[in-house]
Amino acid sequence: MAEDHSQNQTLLDKMTSEVTPETSPLLQFLTNNAKRIMLVMAICFIAVAGYGAYSWQETQKIAAAQESLTRILIVKDSVDRLAKLKAFAPSAPEAIREAVALAIAQTAMQAKSYDDAFQAWETFAKDSKSSLYTTAVIGKAESLALQGKTTEAITVLENSALPADSEATNLVNALVADLAERSGNIDKAIAMCEKLVVGMAERSPEEADFWRQKAASLRAGKS
Numbered sequence: 001m002a003e004d005h006s007q008n009q010t011l012l013d014k015m016t017s018e019v020t021p022e023t024s025p026l027l028q029f030l031t032n033n034a035k036r037i038m039l040v041m042a043i044c045f046i047a048v049a050g051y052g053a054y055s056w057q058e059t060q061k062i063a064a065a066q067e068s069l070t071r072i073l074i075v076k077d078s079v080d081r082l083a084k085l086k087a088f089a090p091s092a093p094e095a096i097r098e099a100v101a102l103a104i105a106q107t108a109m110q111a112k113s114y115d116d117a118f119q120a121w122e123t124f125a126k127d128s129k130s131s132l133y134t135t136a137v138i139g140k141a142e143s144l145a146l147q148g149k150t151t152e153a154i155t156v157l158e159n160s161a162l163p164a165d166s167e168a169t170n171l172v173n174a175l176v177a178d179l180a181e182r183s184g185n186i187d188k189a190i191a192m193c194e195k196l197v198v199g200m201a202e203r204s205p206e207e208a209d210f211w212r213q214k215a216a217s218l219r220a221g222k223s
Helices: 011-018 025-050 056-073 078-091 094-110 114-125 133-145 150-158 167-182 186-200 205-222
Strands: none
Touching: 056 078, 056 094, 078 094, 094 114, 094 133, 114 133, 133 150, 133 167, 150 167, 167 186, 167 205, 186 205
């Protein structure tokens, strides 16, 4: 069954449609982050061969589980793939559990099973030092927003434990601005735009100018 991507446009897709890659370092961050997700998956698999601390039997068990996971990941139908991943997860060896959780998160989003996606992203969002922390926070917010739970999605983003002056924080603020505007909370959207003007001033004057104009447009729309 083919995926209907046009009906499942993500928050990040919506941001992409409004800001061009040439003027948005935020979109470059997203590109880099997507590569990091694939890298984590690859590391989870490659690491199996290096588990010298495991006994021969344990190593064989991990290798067999890796092979099973690989077979599941090539299942084309996302609903079927998600069901298989959820059935596989409880018995997955610790060495590949993060890979399984990540696969469930991504597959659940594709299958529009947003509660499953939220729970899977929470695996990574619990640790602010995780390389996937920002991705997980956005994933949690997105899984809520796609259910119409905009206020909860904004809360997730605003409660994220990110450095005040960072590219990731600018990204989160941009997503909050987008969600706030779409939900009719114009005051919050303007406030986020103003934060982005400051946050992007040194990193990208063009991006700062975009958010300055966005704030002005929102103010004009209120009057």
